[in-house]
Amino acid sequence: MTMVTVLSRRLLLSAAVILALLVILPSALDPYQTILLSYGLIFAIAALGFNLLLGYTGLLSFGHSAYFGMGAYAVAFIVKYLKITSMEVFLIGGILASAAVAALFGFLCVRYTRIFFGILTLALSQVLWSLAFKFFWVTGGTDGLRVPTPSLLGMQMAPGQDKMTFLAHRYYYYVLIIFLAGLAVMWVIVHSPFGKALQAIRDNETRAEFVGVQVRKYRFVAFLISGAYTGLAGALWVPLNGLTTPEILHWTFSGKIVFFTVLGGFQTFVGPIIGAVVYNYLETYAVGHTVYWQLVLGIVLVVLVLALPAGIVGTAKRLGLRLRRAA
Amino acid sequence: METLIIHLLNSLLYASVLFLIAGGLSLIYGVMRIVNLAHGNIYAVGAYTTAWAVGRIEGGAPTIALYAILPIGAVAAAALGAVLEPTLLRPLYKRPEEYQLLITFGLLLVLEDVMRFIWGAYPLSASALFEGMGSFSIGESIYPAYNLAVIIVGGMAAAALWAFVYRTKFGVILRATSQNMRMASALGVNVNQVYVQAFTLGCFMAGLGGAIIVPQQGAVLGMGVDALILAFVVVVIGGLGSLEGALLGALMVGVVREFGITFFPEIELAVLYLMAAIVLLIRPAGLLGRA
Amino acid sequence: MNLLVTKVLTKYFGDTHAVDGVDFTVQQGELLALIGANGAGKTTLVNLISGMLRPDSGSIVFQGADVTSQSVHGRIKAGIARSFQLVNLFDQLTVLDNVALVIFSREGKTRNFVYLADHDRPVRQEAMDVLQRFGLENKANMLAGGLAQGERKLLDVAVAVALRPKLLLLDEPTSGVSTREKAPIMDIITAIVRSEHITAVIIEHDMDVVFKYSDRIVVMHQGTILADGTPDEIRTNDQVITTLIGTQASG
Numbered sequence: 063m064t065m066v067t068v069l070s071r072r073l074l075l076s077a078a079v080i081l082a083l084l085v086i087l088p089s090a091l092d093p094y095q096t097i098l099l100s101y102g103l104i105f106a107i108a109a110l111g112f113n114l115l116l117g118y119t120g121l122l123s124f125g126h127s128a129y130f131g132m133g134a135y136a137v138a139f140i141v142k143y144l145k146i147t148s149m150e151v152f153l154i155g156g157i158l159a160s161a162a163v164a165a166l167f168g169f170l171c172v173r174y175t176r177i178f179f180g181i182l183t184l185a186l187s188q189v190l191w192s193l194a195f196k197f198f199w200v201t202g203g204t205d206g207l208r209v210p211t212p213s214l215l216g217m218q219m220a221p222g223q224d225k226m227t228f229l230a231h232r233y234y235y236y237v238l239i240i241f242l243a244g245l246a247v248m249w250v251i252v253h254s255p256f257g258k259a260l261q262a263i264r265d266n267e268t269r270a271e272f273v274g275v276q277v278r279k280y281r282f283v284a285f286l287i288s289g290a291y292t293g294l295a296g297a298l299w300v301p302l303n304g305l306t307t308p309e310i311l312h313w314t315f316s317g318k319i320v321f322f323t324v325l326g327g328f329q330t331f332v333g334p335i336i337g338a339v340v341y342n343y344l345e346t347y348a349v350g351h352t353v354y355w356q357l358v359l360g361i362v363l364v365v366l367v368l369a370l371p372a373g374i375v376g377t378a379k380r381l382g383l384r385l386r387r388a389a
Numbered sequence: 390m391e392t393l394i395i396h397l398l399n400s401l402l403y404a405s406v407l408f409l410i411a412g413g414l415s416l417i418y419g420v421m422r423i424v425n426l427a428h429g430n431i432y433a434v435g436a437y438t439t440a441w442a443v444g445r446i447e448g449g450a451p452t453i454a455l456y457a458i459l460p461i462g463a464v465a466a467a468a469l470g471a472v473l474e475p476t477l478l479r480p481l482y483k484r485p486e487e488y489q490l491l492i493t494f495g496l497l498l499v500l501e502d503v504m505r506f507i508w509g510a511y512p513l514s515a516s517a518l519f520e521g522m523g524s525f526s527i528g529e530s531i532y533p534a535y536n537l538a539v540i541i542v543g544g545m546a547a548a549a550l551w552a553f554v555y556r557t558k559f560g561v562i563l564r565a566t567s568q569n570m571r572m573a574s575a576l577g578v579n580v581n582q583v584y585v586q587a588f589t590l591g592c593f594m595a596g597l598g599g600a601i602i603v604p605q606q607g608a609v610l611g612m613g614v615d616a617l618i619l620a621f622v623v624v625v626i627g628g629l630g631s632l633e634g635a636l637l638g639a640l641m642v643g644v645v646r647e648f649g650i651t652f653f654p655e656i657e658l659a660v661l662y663l664m665a666a667i668v669l670l671i672r673p674a675g676l677l678g679r680a
Numbered sequence: 681m682n683l684l685v686t687k688v689l690t691k692y693f694g695d696t697h698a699v700d701g702v703d704f705t706v707q708q709g710e711l712l713a714l715i716g717a718n719g720a721g722k723t724t725l726v727n728l729i730s731g732m733l734r735p736d737s738g739s740i741v742f743q744g745a746d747v748t749s750q751s752v753h754g755r756i757k758a759g760i761a762r763s764f765q766l767v768n769l770f771d772q773l774t775v776l777d778n779v780a781l782v783i784f785s786r787e788g789k790t791r792n793f794v795y796l797a798d799h800d801r802p803v804r805q806e807a808m809d810v811l812q813r814f815g816l817e818n819k820a821n822m823l824a825g826g827l828a829q830g831e832r833k834l835l836d837v838a839v840a841v842a843l844r845p846k847l848l849l850l851d852e853p854t855s856g857v858s859t860r861e862k863a864p865i866m867d868i869i870t871a872i873v874r875s876e877h878i879t880a881v882i883i884e885h886d887m888d889v890v891f892k893y894s895d896r897i898v899v900m901h902q903g904t905i906l907a908d909g910t911p912d913e914i915r916t917n918d919q920v921i922t923t924l925i926g927t928q929a930s931g
Contacts, residue, residue, distance in 0.1 A: 122487050170670060177424055177486060178673060181625060185665045188618055192658035255784035255800070256793035258773065262781050265770035272730070272768075273843060274756040274785040314614065317426075317494050324491055354506060360498030367492045368480060 084238055093230030097302065098346060100234050102339035103241040104298045109323050109334035110248045111291025116320075117328040118252055119284045120264030121175065125183030126319045128167065128190050129160040129289040131311035133296025135194065136160070138207035138306050149212040149236065152297050160293020161286055163190070168285030172278050175267070184313050191311040206307030209300045229302060237298055244291065245335070251287065252331060260284050292319070318345075321363055327373025336375055391528035396647050402536050402605075404643030405543020409598030410616055411623035412550065412635040413591035419630030420567045420587040422486070423478060426493040429617030430500035431592045434469060435462035435599030436608040437504055440513035443604075452521050459518065459600055466596020467589050474588040479581070497614070505610055518604035539601050546597060547636055554632060563587060567630065618662075619646075625665040628678020637677055681708040683847055683879050684729065689738035691724055698724040700903035701738070706847065706881055711873060713890040714883045716900035717924065722883045723765065725900070726849045729881075730762040731755045742847070759846030763839070765855055765883070767832045771825030775816055775835060778824050779807040782842040807842070813872055814838045830861045837869055841878070848873065848880045854889065862886060866893055891915065899924070 088096045108130055115121045136159035137152040167186045171179055194201045201207065211219050211228060214236050219228045251257050262270040263277050271277050300306045309315065318341070326337020344362065348355035370377050414428045425431075439462035443455055477496065481489050522534040554560040566573040566583045574580045598616075599608070606612075623642050627634025642661060649657030668675060684706040691699040699721045706712055714722045727733040729740060731752040739748045747755055770778050783803045784790045798804070811817045814834045819827060824835060837853055853869055854862040870893050873880045884890050890897060890911070897914045899907040907913075907920045914920055 116487070122490065124490070170666065174669070174673065177490075177629075178669065180490065181424070181621060182666060182669050184618075185621065185625065185662045185669070189659045189662040189666070192662065193656070196655040196658065250796065251793045253796045253798065254793040255781075255789045255795075255797045256791065258777060258781045258784065258797050259790040261773055262770045265772050266768050269764070269768035269770065269839070271752050272732075272756070272762060272764075273782045273839060274753060275781075275790060276753050280790070313618065317497075320491065321494070324487075353510075354502040356498040357502035357506070360495045360500075360502070363495030363498065364477065364492055367488050367495065368477075371484065371488060 081242075088231055088234050093226045096230040096234050097226070098342065099339070100229070100237045100302055101299070101346075102342040103237050104295050104302065105319075105322060105338035105342055106335040107241055107244050107298065108292045108295035108319055109326070109338040110244060111288045111295070112319050113323050113328055113334040114248065114252065114260070114284055114291070115288045116323060117330075117334070118257060118264060119260045119281060121172075121281065121285075122180050122320070123171075123183040123288075124180045124313060124316050124320065125167070125185075125187030126288075126292050127311050127313060127315035128183075128187035129164055129292035130296040130299070130315065130319070131187075131190060131194070131306070131308075132160040132163045133157070133293030134300040134306040134310055135201065135207070135296075136293070137297050137300045138209050141209050142207060147210055147212045148216070149214050149301070152212055152301070153240075153294060156293050156297025157290050160296065161290040164286050164289020164293070168282050168289065172281040172285055184316065187311065187316060188313055191308055191313070194308040194311050201308070204308060206305050208305050210304075212301050233302065237302075240294070240298065244294065248291070249331065256280070256283075321359070324371075325362075325366060325373055327376035327379075329372065330375045330379065333373050333375035337373060340374065391530050394527050395530060395532060396651065397644075398532060398536060398540065400640075400643040400647040401540045401543075402643070403646050404639040405540050405546075406598045406602045407619060407623050407642055408543055408636055408639035409546055409594045409601075411620040411627070411639055412547070412632055413594035413598075414617075414620050415624045415627070415630055415632060415635045416594070417588055417591035418624070419632075420563055421478075421482075421584050423489050424493070424629075425591075426490060426617065427496035427500055427613075428493075428591070428595055428620065429613035429615070430497055430504070431466050431469060431613070432595040432599040432616050433504060433608065433610075433613035434500065435466040435596030436603040436606075436612065437508050437513060437599075438462040438465040438596075439600040440515040440603045440608045441508060443515040443518060444513065447517055452517075455515075455518055455521070459604075460597065462600030462603070463593050463597035466599065467593035469596075470589040470592025471585060473592075474585045475581075478588070479584070497617075501610065501613070508608070510610065512607045512609040513603075514607040515604040516607070533605075535605060539605065542597075542601050546594070550594070550632060559586070622661050622665040624675070626668045626676060628675025631675065631677045634675050634677035638675070682706070683708045683743060685741045686725075686729070687739045687741070689725070689728060689740065690736050691728055691733060692736055697903040699728060699735070702900075702903070702905055704898065704905065706879060707896075709877060709879055710895045711870065711880045711882065711893065713894035713897045714881055714900065715885070715887075715890055715897060715924075716906070719902075720900040721903040722900050723851055724903075726762065726851055726881070726883060730760060730849055732762075756843060756845075759844075760849070761840040761843040761845035761847070762849040763836045763851060763853060765851040767829075767836045767856075769824045769832060769835060769839070771823065773824060774821050775811065775824050775827065776804070776807050776820040778835060778839055779810050779842045780804060782839050783807055786843050810838050810842050814841075814868055830857045830865060833857055833865060834868065841872060841876070844876075845878060848878050850880060850882045852883050852885065854884070854886065862889060 087099065112123065112126050115123055133156035136155045140146050140151060140155045171182050174182055195203065211225055214232055259275045259280055262275060263280060267277055322337040322341035323334040325341055326335065327333030345355065345359060348358040352358065372380060410432050414425060417423060417425055439459055442458045442461045446454060446458065477492055481492060519533065519535045522538060524531045524533045554563060562578055562583055566578055566580060570580060619642060623638035624635055626641055627638030645661060645664065646657060649660055682705050686702055686704040688701045688703065689699055690701050702725060704725065716722050724733065728735050731750065735748065739746055742758055742760060747758060770781065773781065780797065780803050783806055784797065808817060808820065811820055816831060816835060816838065819831060827835060833853055837850060840848055854865050857865065866889055894911060897909060897911055898905060899914065899920050901923050906923060907917050
């Protein structure tokens, strides 16, 4: 018991330090860096949602671009057709739209596991991509749709205020609060009886069925929550990016979500968050420094899979455990 | 009538190339239970290599030499496969399949940029081969003879592959391994060797697909990723791991694509993906797959 | 009183008559051993009763209600639980969570995702109690994947018992453990089954175990019931002896 208290106290302490850092950082960093961090936090929300399926339910989706993209396009449509620019409406719209798509796709996909689940999620997400790509009079095609800076809690960006400052300050805190809320909710979900049931399904589907867990139903709910989280991330992403294009619906974007989740370590709760933030820096710097950025990312991924399959957090945990044992 | 014939020929053209790509993907999955996300890029390597080789000797060499060098793309793809399987995939067979998918995704990213590095960002063309064959007339319309050659090569490849898998000793071993790897291993089959051979053969097919289509379409970056998704559609419809299924799937996708592009271009791709999704729902193992 | 009755229950696998018109009855409160050679149809019968397989024909009546076409979930609600010959556990959950999950499931709490599982004291307490009765309380915080084989077999049964079933189907609870471990495991299982008045059907190969622990024995052979009686009756049944010894000698 004392061991547990010591551990959780240490955990609380480090969480407090990280939180303090996240709060202070915008005043220490230049706006560009803060915006970069915002992107990282947004991808972390997507990763949290994605990992409910991969890490906790044992389903590898290669189609999460669909929900991220749906969240983003829902926002773009709200702007285009309803002329609304309230961030809260964006979020609700993004979540509802992505949850609706997740409900439809999830209903079809949860009958399958393993490779068939992966391929089916991929094929369905590509349907959305091809629609966004081809129906250019609705979606803007490859030019995409522009999304202006939204009002946050009813407050517009001050006239004459620099957009960059707005995004690096107010929008950052907005994202941070939603990220923290999302984090807390997901933490409760995976530690709830429902979360335990998902882990049971991951470990042993047959036995889960034989202790009364309705496997398909639970997978479906997990799929829905996962899609809604990823959609929320998409809705937060689009004002930051200012534009949504079919690229974020393409399956290679799903690949990136898988990538950063595994980079952080999908067998841990915080792994995907770390992975998302680190990946975002990695990609940004690789893109900024070489045209061969895909090569850099690809090599990182290959090395990761071959040498560090537990990811950053998983590996750190193992090292920590070994050090503690040695001490 | 003429237009119908032309549409059908075009469908067969698509189907031939798709069969080569998807057949390779399916063969690899059937034997090794690995879905290679980089398979489309292997096809692209085949296309680029042939286009590059043709470009090198074009002008100086007789036309016949250009045709003789065409298969080099398939050879390059096969060589690549023979190197990749033992180095990247073999260490992962005992791990969950998530990792196998991921490493091939990493490979996809790497190959995409390696091609950019070697052959640059601009498309390569081998159209000399395409033009060299001229055309023939169907009624009032003219049709490129090269397209017909592709269809014939595709058909011959399908026949050769069928004979190879069902009529040779290696084919027997391949099929045995795909049905029960442990049993095959217990009976003295060198599974490692079968795997590298199957992977190489699968890559050879993809490379051949790239090599024969490049005179008609050219080689561009991103062609591999697009091809992969179509190959997925083909194998899902036909049945992952089934060569006959890949043939059937390729024909179906070829026809739907050709008529889709003509009659419902906006939803042509969506229809293909939906076809795959529907087949997966009704017959998870594909139309000709084993359950 | 009959707890479970099957009528001409039949299941074919291709040409194999795995279960061939079986009339099988389990009485309230008894501990019944189901024996027979490999391939006699014991596991198939248990799979049919537990809902893992659908019969080709025939019916299954549990507590007077026809459950033949009921889902696995429905049968568990009705009170039928089972364990598995090859241990089926949640390897990456702790031993305690393996049992706690079952209790959550039984109480319909797995639908709840707004509170922390570890903070549910009654459930944790009950899970600890279950573990204690199986002698696994010291392993509560270990991952189930890290248990030794004998402990895994016990936990597999504990998971089924935590469902508080009326009928417990145990598929070879002592297979894969050493002869020395068999008796202690059976002692624990039978003590719990008796004290909680659970009706149990146990598939078992070890004849010593069967004769020592069961109230009644049903012998299966090639998909049909060959004999049915008390341990003493079965021990002296010539037909059973020749069949069992015959198949053992040939197999």
